[in-house]
Amino acid sequence: MALLEVADLFAGYSAENVLRGVSFSVERGGITAILGANGAGKTTLLRAISGLLRRRGSIRFDDQAIERTTTEDIARLGVGHVPEGRGTFLDLTTEENLRIGAYTRNDRRAVALDLERMFTYFPRLKERRRQQAGTLSGGEQQMLAVSRALMLRPRLLLLDEPSFGLAPLVVQDIFRIMRGINADEGVSVLLVEQNAALALELADRAYVLETGQVVISGSAADVRSNESVRRAYLGF
Amino acid sequence: MEAFLHQVFSGLATGGIYASLALALVMIYQSTNHINFAQGEMAMFSTYLAWSMIDAGLAYWWAFLLTVAISFITGVVIERIIIRPVERAPVLSVVTVFVALLVIFNSVAGWIFTYTIKTFPSPFPEQPLFGNRYISSHELGAIGITLGVLVVLYLFFRFTPLGLAMRAAAQNATSSRLSGIRVGWMLALGWGLAAAVGAVAGMLIAPIVYLDPNMMSGVLLYAFAAALVGGIDSPFGAVLGGFLVGVLENLIGAYVVGTELKLTVALVLIIGVLVFKPTGLFGRVFVSRV
Ligand SMILES: Nc1ncnc2c1ncn2[C@@H]1O[C@H](COP(=O)(O)OP(=O)(O)O)[C@@H](O)[C@H]1O
Numbered sequence: 355m356a357l358l359e360v361a362d363l364f365a366g367y368s369a370e371n372v373l374r375g376v377s378f379s380v381e382r383g384g385i386t387a388i389l390g391a392n393g394a395g396k397t398t399l400l401r402a403i404s405g406l407l408r409r410r411g412s413i414r415f416d417d418q419a420i421e422r423t424t425t426e427d428i429a430r431l432g433v434g435h436v437p438e439g440r441g442t443f444l445d446l447t448t449e450e451n452l453r454i455g456a457y458t459r460n461d462r463r464a465v466a467l468d469l470e471r472m473f474t475y476f477p478r479l480k481e482r483r484r485q486q487a488g489t490l491s492g493g494e495q496q497m498l499a500v501s502r503a504l505m506l507r508p509r510l511l512l513l514d515e516p517s518f519g520l521a522p523l524v525v526q527d528i529f530r531i532m533r534g535i536n537a538d539e540g541v542s543v544l545l546v547e548q549n550a551a552l553a554l555e556l557a558d559r560a561y562v563l564e565t566g567q568v569v570i571s572g573s574a575a576d577v578r579s580n581e582s583v584r585r586a587y588l589g590f
Numbered sequence: 591m592e593a594f595l596h597q598v599f600s601g602l603a604t605g606g607i608y609a610s611l612a613l614a615l616v617m618i619y620q621s622t623n624h625i626n627f628a629q630g631e632m633a634m635f636s637t638y639l640a641w642s643m644i645d646a647g648l649a650y651w652w653a654f655l656l657t658v659a660i661s662f663i664t665g666v667v668i669e670r671i672i673i674r675p676v677e678r679a680p681v682l683s684v685v686t687v688f689v690a691l692l693v694i695f696n697s698v699a700g701w702i703f704t705y706t707i708k709t710f711p712s713p714f715p716e717q718p719l720f721g722n723r724y725i726s727s728h729e730l731g732a733i734g735i736t737l738g739v740l741v742v743l744y745l746f747f748r749f750t751p752l753g754l755a756m757r758a759a760a761q762n763a764t765s766s767r768l769s770g771i772r773v774g775w776m777l778a779l780g781w782g783l784a785a786a787v788g789a790v791a792g793m794l795i796a797p798i799v800y801l802d803p804n805m806m807s808g809v810l811l812y813a814f815a816a817a818l819v820g821g822i823d824s825p826f827g828a829v830l831g832g833f834l835v836g837v838l839e840n841l842i843g844a845y846v847v848g849t850e851l852k853l854t855v856a857l858v859l860i861i862g863v864l865v866f867k868p869t870g871l872f873g874r875v876f877v878s879r880v
């Protein structure tokens with residue numbers, strides 16, 4: 355069984371659905387990418403999985419149905435979500451932001467170790483440890499958002515356009531660390547990206563979303579060599 | 591000089607009480623962007639509760655503690671049952687609910703306890719402490735208790751995981767939920783804390799203004815002025831604003847306009863701040879880069 359199994363998912367903000375029958379899965383230990391143009395429904399998909407939206411269909415996480423579970427409980431099951439716009443607690447310090455990520459955990463010693471681990475992944479965050487998170491740069495806030503989600507010790511990490519608005523070097527940094535976390539700790543990843551080339555480099559499976567429906571799916575290699583993906587998303 | 595110092599000290603005592611109530615207003619405002627107009631009446635009701643217990647023979651401090659605990663629970667219950675259903679309603683509906691709460695508490699108190707003015711005991715001796723001539727024991731005690739409450743709240747919000755989670759929930763509900771924080775309960779806890787702080791304020795002011803169902807209307811106005819002067823989204827500002835308003839009220843009342851116009855001072859402050867500096871003295875200057 356896959357770690358996350360979504361079947362025939364409908365979701366949206368009003369009576370009209372944005373997602374219209376989406377099915378896909380994330381394998382245990384795998385990285386799945388969801389590609390699609392602006393407005394395709396990628397963010398809506400992640401929000402539906404986390405229970406932030408009204409949704410219908412089947413969502414199974416670790417063989418457990420979660421389509422009626424609340425956002426708080428889905429997080430407690432081990433789903434970390436790095437939201438669009440980063441979701442930083444602007445008035446809290448960097449360290450407080452990270453501690454919020456570990457709020458549901460009781461293992462204080464392990465939390466302290468994880469905090470140090472985040473600081474080794476992203477030394478910039480350590481420098482800014484006691485600084486108000488609102489004063490961090492966009493790249494630093496993205497590092498903070500990823501670290502905050504990791505502090506939950508998730509089994510599945512949902513990433514909403516981590517490359518958005520960041521300098522290429524910062525993006526490379528974040529993707530390198532994501533690959534490491536996936537490989538070393540077995541955290542499975544569902545990655546949403548407009549930057550298809552980048553996402554396909556990291557992912558092992560990929561789905562292309564257009565106006566709320568999956569139009570192409572397969573291994574990352576297959577999707578990369580797909581003619582229409584090349585034309586529409588890779589630009590060659 | 592002696593009279594002047596006396597005015598300042600007693601202003602600090604009532605100012606501390608305004609500060610507590612202002613802090614209660616700010617706590618709820620920060621998490622919901624609403625002013626709880628019923629905060630004063632809730633405090634008044636709590637004070638009647640304490641009065642009933644003392645009247646029934648309970649020792650003062652037991653009545654005090656029990657009242658704080660019951661007020662806390664009542665605050666939580668009010669949030670869960672009355673406020674939560676209108677959480678996402680338009681502002682006007684929410685204001686209506688607050689005003690309704692205010693009227694209900696006021697008239698129920700009048701109905702149970704009548705509108706006759708009652709005296710409320712102070713736990714502190716009648717003779718001034720340390721033989722000083724500037725400040726009564728009750729005023730000194732009130733300042734002490736107020737400072738104690740403020741310090742405990744500060745430590746709670748600053749250093750405990752629950753306090754941190756409450757601050758987080760107030761700032762960004764979605765991100766908090768994604769981190770597993772039960773935001774609804776954090777709001778309810780905020781209401782409980784606000785009600786408990788209000789109860790302390792009520793019990794401390796009652797020996798000064800006497801106990802009647804309308805005792806808090808003036809006090810809430812001062813607290814509101816304090817919160818606005820300090821900055822409605824700043825707990826520190828609200829506390830400082832409270833002490834400032836308390837002292838100003840006394841000095842202006844004694845030396846400038848006379849006691850009849852004291853309440854007008856609060857109104858002038860409120861309007862003045864809203865017109866000239868809506869963010870208050872310590873209101874937030876946004877520091878964010880995107
Ligand atoms: N908060 C919202 N309320 C109403 N409609 C929304 C909201 N957010 C997004 N939408 C609509 O849902 C569709 C998909 O948006 P989104 O999931 O954000 O796309 P993507 O993340 O792929 O760019 C768009 O048509 C958008 O206009």
Ligand SMILES: [Mg+2]
Nearest residue numbers: 396397438515
């Ligand atoms: Mg998006």
